[in-house]
Amino acid sequence: MACIARIRDAQDEAAFARLFAHFAPRVKAFLMRSGADATLAEECTQEVMAALWQKAHMFDPARASAATWIFTIARNRKIDALRKQKRPEPEDLPWGQDPEPDQADVLALQQESDQLGDAIAALPEKQRVLIEKAYFGDLSHSEIAEQTGLPLGTIKSRIRLALDRLRHAMK
Amino acid sequence: MTDTMIKHHLTDALLMAYSAGTLPEAFSLTVATHISMCDECRARLASFDTVGGTLLDRSEAAEMGADSLAATMALIRGGAPVEKSAARRATHDLPAPLRDYIGGDLDSVRWRPVGMGVKQAILPTSRDATARLLYIPAGASVPDHGHRGTELTLVLQGAFVDEVDHFGPGDIEVANEDLNHTPVADIGADCICLAATDAPLRFRSIMPRLAQPFLRI
Numbered sequence: 001m002a003c004i005a006r007i008r009d010a011q012d013e014a015a016f017a018r019l020f021a022h023f024a025p026r027v028k029a030f031l032m033r034s035g036a037d038a039t040l041a042e043e044c045t046q047e048v049m050a051a052l053w054q055k056a057h058m059f060d061p062a063r064a065s066a067a068t069w070i071f072t073i074a075r076n077r078k079i080d081a082l083r084k085q086k087r088p089e090p091e092d093l094p095w096g097q098d099p100e101p102d103q104a105d106v107l108a109l110q111q112e113s114d115q116l117g118d119a120i121a122a123l124p125e126k127q128r129v130l131i132e133k134a135y136f137g138d139l140s141h142s143e144i145a146e147q148t149g150l151p152l153g154t155i156k157s158r159i160r161l162a163l164d165r166l167r168h169a170m171k
Numbered sequence: 172m173t174d175t176m177i178k179h180h181l182t183d184a185l186l187m188a189y190s191a192g193t194l195p196e197a198f199s200l201t202v203a204t205h206i207s208m209c210d211e212c213r214a215r216l217a218s219f220d221t222v223g224g225t226l227l228d229r230s231e232a233a234e235m236g237a238d239s240l241a242a243t244m245a246l247i248r249g250g251a252p253v254e255k256s257a258a259r260r261a262t263h264d265l266p267a268p269l270r271d272y273i274g275g276d277l278d279s280v281r282w283r284p285v286g287m288g289v290k291q292a293i294l295p296t297s298r299d300a301t302a303r304l305l306y307i308p309a310g311a312s313v314p315d316h317g318h319r320g321t322e323l324t325l326v327l328q329g330a331f332v333d334e335v336d337h338f339g340p341g342d343i344e345v346a347n348e349d350l351n352h353t354p355v356a357d358i359g360a361d362c363i364c365l366a367a368t369d370a371p372l373r374f375r376s377i378m379p380r381l382a383q384p385f386l387r388i
Contacts, residue, residue, distance in 0.1 A: 013244065017240060020239075020240050020243065023227075024235055024239065024243075025232030025233050025234065025235050026228070026230050026233075027227070028232075028233040029230055029231055029232055030230065032233055038233075041233070042235070042236050042239065045235070045239075046239060046243045047246065049243045050243050050246040050250060053247045054250055055253050058253070064217070064220065064224070065224055065228075067224035067227055067228035068223065070224070070227065071220065071227045072223070072224075075190075075191070075192040075223065078192055084297075085196045085199075085297045086296075086297075087199060088199050088203040088204075088268040088272070090203045090204075090206040090207045090216075091267035092267075113221055113224065116221055116222065116225050117225040117228065117229055120222070121229065132226060132230075134191055135190075135191045135222065135226050136226065139191075139193065141184065141185065141188035141193055141195075141321075142320070142321065142369075144184045144187055144191075144193075145182070145184035145185075145321075150187075152183050
């Protein structure tokens with residue numbers, strides 16, 4: 001997270017290399033699980049990581065963790081390159097132009113993300129695999145709707161927190 | 172543009188599929204338009220995106236090419252920073268994602284009559300599902316129909332009533348194979364909806380069925 005700020009403020013290549021070492025191999029694995037061959041996945045991963053650098057000034061650590069932000073960039077690249085479709089995005093909210101986000105918000109968000117990660121990791125194998133398939137294995141939307149084993153309760157218990165955070169951020 | 176009066180929201184399955192990036196484009200457009208109007212679903216989507224981020228963060232790693240980082244740095248040096256787009260709120264009668272597909276606001280829609288005063292305009296999306304704007308005059312109805320797949324109907328202006336409930340601006344109805352319904356526009360004002368379907372509708376009377384191939388509904 002601090003890495004993205006250093007890329008934004010100082011074009012720090014060492015900070016970028018650290019982010020790259022962790023996320024690029026995972027973005028590539030995500031694209032390959034979604035149906036890309038190794039060559040296409042490598043090419044798209046480089047594009048995703050380059051987009052991260054070029055959009056670093058748009059990253060708001062009070063709204064999303066670094067992992068979540070990179071996930072959304074990789075997902076959009078997947079839709080564009082693999083599914084050959086456009087991705088309509090919601091209208092952006094007129095968030096206050098706050099260059100230095102509240103550190104308490106950033107910390108709270110990171111803790112929530114960690115807790116969610118632990119909760120998913122602690123799920124029974126079968127349920128965890130279903131979530132992974134929904135996100136990475138291209139389970140269609142009707143298949144998601146029909147899956148009764150999806151542990152939506154685990155996710156929903158985090159929704160209250162997301163709502164509170166949004167209200168706070170919009171003040 | 173956000174409306175706290177919204178009663179009918181997106182399902183968890185639709186939000187998860189939108190977050191995962193597996194919806195047909197016509198459905199994504201409808202979901203993005205609803206979220207533009209609904210802060211609650213915007214926050215719920217943030218939760219589902221966090222699930223995606225968490226899964227990515229803790230997933231297994233693939234092996235990168237030997238010169239991968241250097242190649243990425245070359246891409247960065249060759250490209251320009253992406254401009255931050257200004258927030259595009261207010262002074263429009265439609266949310267931004269929908270305006271992008273229409274190419275303007277409601278006055279630029281090219282309506283085609285489909286009978287009984289009802290008009291429609293099909294929006295350009297991928298062919299795995301269809302998105303259309305529907306214009307239903309106050310008090311008029313869309314012919315009684317069922318669905319083979321899923322139909323999303325989002326109210327943009329006015330309101331409609333069907334066998335399920337009353338749907339006002341920002342409300343979205345998620346209908347599946349089990350629902351046969353006859354949406355009727357509220358008598359107070361003409362109703363404009365965005366509707367997305369992933370299979371042709373099934374009309375219960377013969378006349379709309381005959382017209383179906385020509386109207387693409």
